[in-house]
Amino acid sequence: MAYCPKCGIRVEKDNQPCPLCSFHIPKVNETVAAETKKFPKAANPYPAHLRRVLNRIFVFVSLLVFVAVSLMFYINYEINEAFTWSRYSNLSVLAGWGILYFSFGYVQSYYKVIIGIALISLILLFGLDTFHEGLDWYVPLAFPIVVGTAVIGICYWSVIRALSVRGFNVIGFFFIAVVILSMWINFFISSHQDETDLLSWLIVTGLQLLPVSLVMVYVKYGLPERIKQKIARKFHL
Incomplete structure (x- = not known):
């Protein structure tokens, strides 16, 4: 028409x-429909720019690590005609490089980050104890402490997500996790020193939990609401 x-x-x-x-x-x-004007799609260029900068820094650090490891192996062999002290230093440098990989955000999953850092720590500690001509402290101390730390970290994050914990409760659960981790480490250190006494361990555990519980109860029920809101705004809780 x-x-x-x-x-x-x-x-x-x-x-x-x-x-x-x-x-x-x-x-x-x-039949030709009128073209409607659309707003341009909003895009934030900062994350992509930050990612490029981090990639360049990580590549530069990786090259430095490769050069440092090669030099330490070469110097150690030239001086001692064997790899002695360079094994300890290079293993530590490579472990630090692995942790740096997770710190630069290449792995987004919290669970994978915790597991990855725990595996790197286990490999580092196993190598250091093995280079010392034997497994003296890796099995009784390092392995259970590192595994326990990883398990507690995973459980903490799982509880936070499952219960949708917000605000001061996040801090409360964090302190509980730290106390449980301290109990776990204390138990294996005492066992390694042949000083394990179940009753004493339970008493120490209770004394550790008591102040944390009292602080949590006071923050939950005794702290004025205006102070809670002020602290929450201050720390973005």
């Missing part, structure tokens, strides 16, 4: 003279 551009009368078909004024009416394609 078209209109005469001269007199404005509506005509039945296009490309024909107007029946009123005989003006030639141009053909109009009615």
